[in-house]
Amino acid sequence: MKSIRHDLVELLHKGYCTPRIVDIAKKLKEPSTTIHYNIKQLEKEKTIRAYKAVFDYKAIDEGLCNYVLINLAPDEYGNPERVGKELRAYPQVESIDIITGGWEMIIKLRTKDMDEYYQFVKNVLSKKGIVKTTSLTSLKQLKTEFVELQE
Amino acid sequence: MKSIRHDLVELLHKGYCTPRIVDIAKKLKEPSTTIHYNIKQLEKEKTIRAYKAVFDYKAIDEGLCNYVLINLAPDEYGNPERVGKELRAYPQVESIDIITGGWEMIIKLRTKDMDEYYQFVKNVLSKKGIVKTTSLTSLKQLKTEFVELQE
DNA sequence: CATAATACTTGAATATTATTCAATATTTAT
DNA sequence: ATAAATATTGAATAATATTCAAGTATTATG
Numbered sequence: 001m002k003s004i005r006h007d008l009v010e011l012l013h014k015g016y017c018t019p020r021i022v023d024i025a026k027k028l029k030e031p032s033t034t035i036h037y038n039i040k041q042l043e044k045e046k047t048i049r050a051y052k053a054v055f056d057y058k059a060i061d062e063g064l065c066n067y068v069l070i071n072l073a074p075d076e077y078g079n080p081e082r083v084g085k086e087l088r089a090y091p092q093v094e095s096i097d098i099i100t101g102g103w104e105m106i107i108k109l110r111t112k113d114m115d116e117y118y119q120f121v122k123n124v125l126s127k128k129g130i131v132k133t134t135s136l137t138s139l140k141q142l143k144t145e146f147v148e149l150q151e
Numbered sequence: 152m153k154s155i156r157h158d159l160v161e162l163l164h165k166g167y168c169t170p171r172i173v174d175i176a177k178k179l180k181e182p183s184t185t186i187h188y189n190i191k192q193l194e195k196e197k198t199i200r201a202y203k204a205v206f207d208y209k210a211i212d213e214g215l216c217n218y219v220l221i222n223l224a225p226d227e228y229g230n231p232e233r234v235g236k237e238l239r240a241y242p243q244v245e246s247i248d249i250i251t252g253g254w255e256m257i258i259k260l261r262t263k264d265m266d267e268y269y270q271f272v273k274n275v276l277s278k279k280g281i282v283k284t285t286s287l288t289s290l291k292q293l294k295t296e297f298v299e300l301q302e
Numbered sequence: 303c304a305t306a307a308t309a310c311t312t313g314a315a316t317a318t319t320a321t322t323c324a325a326t327a328t329t330t331a332t
Numbered sequence: 333a334t335a336a337a338t339a340t341t342g343a344a345t346a347a348t349a350t351t352c353a354a355g356t357a358t359t360a361t362g
Contacts, residue, residue: 004189007179009198013297016175017168017202022348024167028158031312036349038155047160047210050298051168051202059198065248067218067257081291088294095296097216097289106218106287136257138248142235145296146164146245147201173319182341187320311356318349328339
């Protein structure tokens with residue numbers, strides 16, 4: 001049995017959306033052709049990278065969110081990007097940043113529950129030149145991806 | 152002089168986008184009316200919260216990204232949400248989470264440069280029951296909002 | 303400063319896409 | 333087993349994006 005919903009969520013996570021030109025034109029009180037032209041410019045010069053959906057993550061089985069602070073092995077200091085690029089392919093990974101401070105990297109992870117999170121830490125984060133991880137578990141999200149949540 | 156680009160970026164940050172139903176239908180090899188129906192369901196039940204753009208943040212003067220770990224004053228422990236809700240209105244704030252661990256809150260901030268970041272820390276974060284902040288400055292972003300960046 | 307080149311704006315026409323609707327099929331509840 | 337509620341779908345329509353060509357404004361160049 002195929003699940004359309006699941007496939008939809010997967011596609012809308014990263015893209016398959018487009019701006020609502022007419023609505024923007026009304027809001028800004030400009031002709032829609034002017035809005036169209038300007039948006040195409042932003043796309044052409046890659047200022048806009050994607051159009052995507054923001055979800056109620058609990059409703060799509062990504063209810064657990066963790067920030068993971070990562071320490072790399074000394075021999076990976078030189079190219080933290082290698083590790084990061086391996087990690088970013090995983091769908092559970094919302095963001096990856098190489099950072100200053102007491103850790104070399106911070107990643108934001110969304111999993112269904114603690115089981116899936118544990119599997120990810122065990123199977124993925126334990127490898128790849130990572131020597132230590134510190135998990136910060138989100139108890140409540142007030143804003144995500146610039147979108148304010150609930151109340 | 153009005154800047155259409157600036158207004159566009161502001162609107163697309165949080166919304167004013169919509170799914171590309173025909174493209175999704177082609178990709179999933181389903182009739183577009185079926186896709187339409189299912190997406191409307193997801194919207195009605197609020198599983199989808201918004202459709203928005205993801206940017207090359209450097210190109211829109213939000214080139215500096217910081218994660219800020221926050222310690223609240225003891226008398227704010229009980230309602231970290233009060234502080235969080237005050238902070239989330241700021242456009243520089245990409246996300247706010249109340250967390251477990253050595254800090255009560257983590258926020259992700261995007262500013263044009265160190266000056267704007269400093270102003271934010273000084274003017275906004277110094278108030279509101281926050282007693283200590285630890286900044287993690289992003290040196291390089293490999294993925295953001297589920298969207299992989301460059302190379 | 304003058305003028306050419308380039309970039310931006312816009313209304314009208316067209317192409318494409320979303321949406322509605324009604325019929326049918328499927329799933330779920332009793 | 334049967335009824336009720338949900339989901340799928342093609343055809344028709346409504347709405348929207350896109351193209352085009354003309355005009356306007358801005359920027360570069362001598």
